[in-house]
Structure formats: C-alpha cells, structure tokens
Amino acid sequence: MEKERTLGLINRAVRDLDAYHLAPSETPIKLNQNESPFDWPEEVKEEAARFCRERPWNRYPDFIPKRLHEDLASYAGATPEQILAGNGSNEVLLVLLVSLMNRAAPVIICEPTFAVYRMLITGLGGTVESVLSADDLTFDTAALKNACRNNPGSLLIAASPNSPTGSALSESQVREVLEVHEGFVLLDQAYAEFGGFSAVCLCEAYPNLLVTRTFSKALAGAGLRLGYLVGSPEVVREIRKIKLPYNINFFSEFAASLLSRRRELIRERVRVLCTERDRLYRHLQSLPFDTCYPSEANFILVRTSKCHTLNNFLSREGILVRDVSSYPLLKDCLRISVGTPRHNEILRKKLDEFFSTVK
Amino acid sequence: MEKERTLGLINRAVRDLDAYHLAPSETPIKLNQNESPFDWPEEVKEEAARFCRERPWNRYPDFIPKRLHEDLASYAGATPEQILAGNGSNEVLLVLLVSLMNRAAPVIICEPTFAVYRMLITGLGGTVESVLSADDLTFDTAALKNACRNNPGSLLIAASPNSPTGSALSESQVREVLEVHEGFVLLDQAYAEFGGFSAVCLCEAYPNLLVTRTFSKALAGAGLRLGYLVGSPEVVREIRKIKLPYNINFFSEFAASLLSRRRELIRERVRVLCTERDRLYRHLQSLPFDTCYPSEANFILVRTSKCHTLNNFLSREGILVRDVSSYPLLKDCLRISVGTPRHNEILRKKLDEFFSTVK
Numbered sequence: 001m002e003k004e005r006t007l008g009l010i011n012r013a014v015r016d017l018d019a020y021h022l023a024p025s026e027t028p029i030k031l032n033q034n035e036s037p038f039d040w041p042e043e044v045k046e047e048a049a050r051f052c053r054e055r056p057w058n059r060y061p062d063f064i065p066k067r068l069h070e071d072l073a074s075y076a077g078a079t080p081e082q083i084l085a086g087n088g089s090n091e092v093l094l095v096l097l098v099s100l101m102n103r104a105a106p107v108i109i110c111e112p113t114f115a116v117y118r119m120l121i122t123g124l125g126g127t128v129e130s131v132l133s134a135d136d137l138t139f140d141t142a143a144l145k146n147a148c149r150n151n152p153g154s155l156l157i158a159a160s161p162n163s164p165t166g167s168a169l170s171e172s173q174v175r176e177v178l179e180v181h182e183g184f185v186l187l188d189q190a191y192a193e194f195g196g197f198s199a200v201c202l203c204e205a206y207p208n209l210l211v212t213r214t215f216s217k218a219l220a221g222a223g224l225r226l227g228y229l230v231g232s233p234e235v236v237r238e239i240r241k242i243k244l245p246y247n248i249n250f251f252s253e254f255a256a257s258l259l260s261r262r263r264e265l266i267r268e269r270v271r272v273l274c275t276e277r278d279r280l281y282r283h284l285q286s287l288p289f290d291t292c293y294p295s296e297a298n299f300i301l302v303r304t305s306k307c308h309t310l311n312n313f314l315s316r317e318g319i320l321v322r323d324v325s326s327y328p329l330l331k332d333c334l335r336i337s338v339g340t341p342r343h344n345e346i347l348r349k350k351l352d353e354f355f356s357t358v359k
Numbered sequence: 360m361e362k363e364r365t366l367g368l369i370n371r372a373v374r375d376l377d378a379y380h381l382a383p384s385e386t387p388i389k390l391n392q393n394e395s396p397f398d399w400p401e402e403v404k405e406e407a408a409r410f411c412r413e414r415p416w417n418r419y420p421d422f423i424p425k426r427l428h429e430d431l432a433s434y435a436g437a438t439p440e441q442i443l444a445g446n447g448s449n450e451v452l453l454v455l456l457v458s459l460m461n462r463a464a465p466v467i468i469c470e471p472t473f474a475v476y477r478m479l480i481t482g483l484g485g486t487v488e489s490v491l492s493a494d495d496l497t498f499d500t501a502a503l504k505n506a507c508r509n510n511p512g513s514l515l516i517a518a519s520p521n522s523p524t525g526s527a528l529s530e531s532q533v534r535e536v537l538e539v540h541e542g543f544v545l546l547d548q549a550y551a552e553f554g555g556f557s558a559v560c561l562c563e564a565y566p567n568l569l570v571t572r573t574f575s576k577a578l579a580g581a582g583l584r585l586g587y588l589v590g591s592p593e594v595v596r597e598i599r600k601i602k603l604p605y606n607i608n609f610f611s612e613f614a615a616s617l618l619s620r621r622r623e624l625i626r627e628r629v630r631v632l633c634t635e636r637d638r639l640y641r642h643l644q645s646l647p648f649d650t651c652y653p654s655e656a657n658f659i660l661v662r663t664s665k666c667h668t669l670n671n672f673l674s675r676e677g678i679l680v681r682d683v684s685s686y687p688l689l690k691d692c693l694r695i696s697v698g699t700p701r702h703n704e705i706l707r708k709k710l711d712e713f714f715s716t717v718k
Contacts, residue, residue, distance in 0.1 A: 009459065241482070
C-alpha cells in the first residue's frame with residue numbers, strides 16, 4: 001500500500017492530535033517540570049544499585065507487585081486492594097479512560113489544566129466538556145456542579161492541586177462534587193503532598209471516586225515513571241482486568257517501595273519546599289507582575305505582559321521555567337517550579353535584575 | 360453513589376473481561392514464560408548499577424529516548440525515525456490498537472496465539488476475526504488471505520514466530536499477506552532472534568507493515584519491560600502522538616541500550632538455545648507424546664492425553680511449564696520453554712521417569 005493511503009487508515013482522532021513536545025534542554029536550573037529539586041541520598045540509591053546487581057534481569061517482574069502495592073497503600077492510607085500501580089500516572093490515566101470513558105458522553109475537565117488529559121481524551125475518540133476556572137483561576141465549583149448535573153454518567157477529571165494554576169479543591173468542595181455527580185470522579189492528586197485536601201480517605205465512602213498519585217513530585221522519583229491509582233476495592237478489581245500484566249519493571253518497583261518507606265525525609269523535604277514556595281511567592285508579589293497566583297503545589301503561576309521577554313531572559317541566564325501562555329485563560333503566564341533554596345535565591349536575584357532593567 | 364451503580368458505569372467491554380492471571384510460583388526451574396534462562400554478566404549489571412547511583416532520580420527521563428532509539432535501530436536494522444520504544448511490547452500494542460483499531464471492522468488475529476491480543480481488542484470494545492491455524496498448527500495462509508480480502512481496512516495481528524505454537528511465517532508468506540491486505544499488518548516478532556523471517560527490512564517498502572520486538576526473550580531483559588515498534592517513519596511519527604510522554608524509566612532506558620550493544624553475546628546465547636531446543640525436540644519425539652510441534656522459537660509445544668498429570672508431576676519435581684490446554688485447538692497441550700543445558704537435562708530425565716512409570 002502507498003504511504004498516503006496507509007496514513008489514512010490511522011484513526012482520525014490520533015492523526016488530528018498535535019505532537020506533544022518539550023524541547024530538550026541542558027539548562028542548569030530546571031524550574032520547568034515541577035520535579036522535586038532533591039535527589040535521593042546515596043544509601044537509598046546504593047540499596048537499589050545492589051538490587052539491580054543481584055536481581056536476575058532475564059526474569060519477568062511480579063504479575064502483581066504485591067510488596068509495592070502494600071507499601072503504596074501504607075503510604076497513601078489505603079489497603080493494597082485499593083491500589084493499582086502504573087508506569088507514571090499517565091499510564092493509569094490511559095487505562096482509566098479506556099475503562100470509564102463513554103464515547104456518547106463528554107469527559108468533564110476543569111481547564112486550564114494538565115494538557116495530557118485533553119490529548120488522551122480526544123486521541124481516544126472522546127469529547128471534552130471544559131469547565132473554565134474562575135477569574136482568579138480557582139475552581140468554579142458552581143459551573144463544575146452544573147456540568148455534572150448536565151452530564152450524568154460522564155467521567156469527570158480534575159487535578160487538585162491543579163497544574164499550572166496551583167489552586168486546589170477543599171474537602172467540602174470535593175464532597176459537594178461527589179454528592180452531585182452521577183458518574184466517576186477522577187482526582188489527579190499528583191501534588192497532594194504540598195497542599196489541598198487529600199481525598200484518598202473518601203474512596204471507601206464514594207466508590208465512584210478515583211484518586212491518582214505519583215512519585216514524580218514530592219517523592220522525587222520522576223525518573224522512575226511510577227504512579228498509582230487509589231479507589232474502592234470493587235472498582236480497582238475491574239480496572240485491573242484491562243491493565244497490562246507485568247507492567248512495572250523490577251527497578252522502579254523496588255525503588256518505589258524503598259522511597260515510600262522514607263516518610264520522614266519526604267515530609268521534611270515537603271516542609272522545605274512549602275516554606276520556599278511561600279517565600280518565593282512573597283518575593284514575586286513584590287515585583288511588578290500583573291498577577292501572582294497563590295499555590296498549594298510546588299510551583300507558582302505568574303502573569304506579566306513581559307512574559308516572553310522574561311522567559312528568554314531567564315533561559316539565557318540558565319534558568320528554565322515553563323511558558324504556559326497558550327493554555328486557556330493563561331495569556332502571558334509562566335509557571336515556575338520551586339527549586340532548592342540556592343536555586344530559588346538565584347531566581348529571585350535574576351528576577352530583580354530583569355525588572356530593574358526592563359521597563 | 361452506591362457500589363452496584365458505580366460498577367455499572369465501567370465500560371461493559373472491560374467488565375466482561377476475565378482477569379488475566381498467572382499464579383505466582385517459587386518453582387526453581389522456570390520453563391513457563393519463555394524467558395531467556397541466562398542472566399546478564401556481572402560487568403553489564405555493574406555498569407547499570409553505577410548509572411543508577413549517579414543519575415538523579417528526581418528528574419524526568421528524556422522526552423524521546425534518543426540514544427535508546429538509535430541503539431534499537433542499529434540492533435534491528437532500521438533508522439531511529441522508524442523506532443518507538445515502550446514499556447514492553449504490550450504497551451506498544453495498546454497504543455497501536457488505540458491508533459489503528461476501527462470499531463466498525465474486526466481485528467484479524469491468527470489463533471491459537473498470545474492471549475493478550477484478544478484481551479486488549481475486546482477490552483477496547485473491538486471485535487475479533489479469528490483465523491485458526493491448520494491442523495499441524497502452522498499458519499493457514501489461504502484462510503488468512505481470505506480473511507484479509509473479506510475485511511479490507513482491518514488491522515491484522517500475527518505473531519511470527521507464534522506463541523504457543525512455535526510456527527513462523529516465511530518471507531514469501533509475509534509478502535503474500537502484505538500484497539493482499541488493504542490494512543495495517545502488525546507482526547509481533549518477539550521471538551524473531553530464534554527463527555522465522557525477520558520482517559523489519561520490509562517496513563520501508565510496505566508502510567502498512569508494523570513490527571514489534573521485545574527485550575523479554577533473546578535479549579534476556581524480561582525484568583526491564585522494554586519493547587519497541589519498527590515501522591515506516593511516516594506512520595511511526597503519527598503513532599508517537601498518542602504515545603505517553605516520558606514513558607520509559609531511566610533504568611530500563613539505559614539498560615536496554617547496554618544490552619542491545621552486546622550483539623555477540625546475544626548471538627552466542629541464541630545459538631546455544633536453538634541447539635538446546637533442537638536437542639530437546641528430538642528427545643520429546645522419542646517419548647510417547649501424541650504430538651511434538653516443531654518450533655522456531657525458544658519453546659516447544661507438546662500434546663499428550665496425560666497433559667494434566669504430567670504438568671502436576673513436573674510441578675512437584677520443581678519444574679514449571681505452561682498449561683495452554685484452554686487455548687483454541689490446544690486441548691491437552693503444554694508449552695515448555697527451553698532452559699539452560701542443565702535444566703533441560705533435568706527436564707529430559709524427569710520426562711523419561713514420568714513416561715516410564717505412568718501408563
């Protein structure tokens with residue numbers, strides 16, 4: 001078959017996608033992906049290195065990573081039957097969309113938000129019902145509840161705390177939505193350690209609530225590609241059926257177990273990052289930004305008409321932040337991850353320099 | 360929402376799936392998963408261990424694993440633009456089904472074959488057009504070409520060499536199918552190193568040909584969960600769009616590159632396993648099996664009315680093989696992976712013992 005005709009056989013929903021892309025960069029201060037700025041201590045990495053020398057590479061991982069599910073359950077405050085681990089919460093999201101998305105009904109998402117939701121929904125042939133944030137970029141819960149009432153049976157996906165806005169749903173807001181919505185509610189809580197209400201405790205009472213969590217943020221394991229689902233045991237049992245078997249490689253499985261057991265260190269680092277975030281926020285407020293949005297996560301969203309110039313300036317100075325100005329409602333916005341205290345100090349100085357010279 | 364109603368919201372195609380399951384086992388001689396019986400030498404594992412100590416865990420992997428794609432291309436005889444790496448060929452298969460499956464047309468598969476094809480197709484809401492093997496369990500290419508003619512535009516999935524039968528398509532058979540079929544042809548060549556015709560070289564001439572390969576068999580990396588797609592650059596570019604970003608963890612990415620460059624060792628081990636397979640085949644033929652099927656892979660399929668008794672006997676003796684008697688056409692069949700020379704010798708002795716005592 002010739003190429004033109006062959007390409008025509010690829011599902012239109014996939015062909016119509018833009019390629020999701022980030023330019024690779026060797027920039028020394030990386031404040032563009034909301035990673036934790038802290039690597040793990042040597043003794044943790046050494047323990048994993050030992051495992052990788054001893055464990056036979058030629059053998060498949062466990063069919064179900066039992067120990068990992070136990071450790072994740074213990075970390076998140078759930079039971080192992082409520083847990084499903086995946087290669088990043090992205091894989092979990094894909095499996096959930098395949099299982100829960102009904103092509104006849106739109107998927108409700110709250111925009112601006114993580115761009116992969118819309119990409120996967122449309123790529124899978126679904127449609128999006130977008131509920132826009134309020135003017136201050138907090139959740140518009142009235143509009144959200146309205147969308148729920150108008151679309152019973154729809155899947156609702158909300159990130160809380162949300163990226164790139166930094167705003168989170170409170171416990172009462174989560175409960176309100178759960179009381180109203182007659183469909184699954186997927187809360188992506190990748191940033192839960194940094195703020196907002198952690199909804200895992202509601203999974204038993206609300207079987208239509210699903211929560212995803214990740215190792216890529218507070219747990220400083222973005223390189224492992226490890227995320228997990230928490231839900232009611234009955235629902236998780238169904239989702240497991242479509243999940244690919246043996247999907248977690250032995251290294252990430254072992255390493256994630258290790259990390260989830262180092263709770264004191266995780267807590268300590270979250271404390272440092274929250275303090276740094278609040279300090280950075282006060283500093284940003286002292287500068288002539290149009291708006292600095294309060295954040296319950298490990299990043300801060302700012303708006304300035306000098307968005308493009310500032311981004312270029314920081315990049316030349318070796319600081320990479322994320323231009324999110326093409327997102328809905330986010331014209332002129334940059335998202336800045338909170339880095340190490342030293343990196344944040346350099347950032348503050350460079351921002352001072354920028355605003356003192358650029359008029 | 361109450362649990363009953365919530366479960367009703369999960370797509371029926373997923374609920375109707377049986378849970379894919381293998382009982383975990385601590386059996387010392389594992390001949391049930393077609394893994395390579397050889398682990399990697401210490402110096403290879405040490406190099407990966409060093410990387411895992413040095414590489415920051417808190418940073419995301421590369422958006423596109425460029426070096427890995429280059430190494431895979433070089434190993435498979437393709438260009439990097441033709442390659443897409445995934446978490447096992449299962450993830451690649453899922454992405455291909457999402458991109459290429461058309462719910463209006465069935466997916467053609469050649470059964471008996473790898474059970475995950477049917478599981479994913481039906482779980483995604485598609486239907487299966489099953490082309491059964493001939494009586495000797497080789498491909499029935501006449502029936503296959505017929506199915507292609509009757510279902511233009513359908514996706515065709517064939518494993519060659521096929522598991523659990525061990526039979527493979529020849530070059531002329533692959534070309535015949537490609538000449539007839541007006542849709543995508545996905546050849547799962549997980550066992551290509553052991554026999555049959557390796558079709559990667561046809562991807563340029565036939566843009567509707569897609570080949571998947573894996574690290575789980577000849578490359579002795581089942582623990583890494585690493586598989587890859589080879590196709591024409593134009594088609595691979597489209598498939599990349601729906602692929603999850605950053606999906607390969609840094610360890611598997613690095614380790615897979617390492618392994619793919621050790622071609623001499625891979626070739627040597629393949630030689631050993633093929634010699635062992637042929638030796639085992641001759642031995643099996645000397646025993647009172649109903650049929651021993653010739654194999655171009657690293658396992659052998661046998662049929663015996665004593666299937667169940669034999670399986671239990673071997674299991675008690677510490678040898679795990681795979682009961683595939685529930686697969687279409689495979690009543691009373693066991694699939695036996697080729698192990699190390701020592702394990703194969705133990706197996707042969709135990710088989711002799713079984714057939715000399717059981718009547």
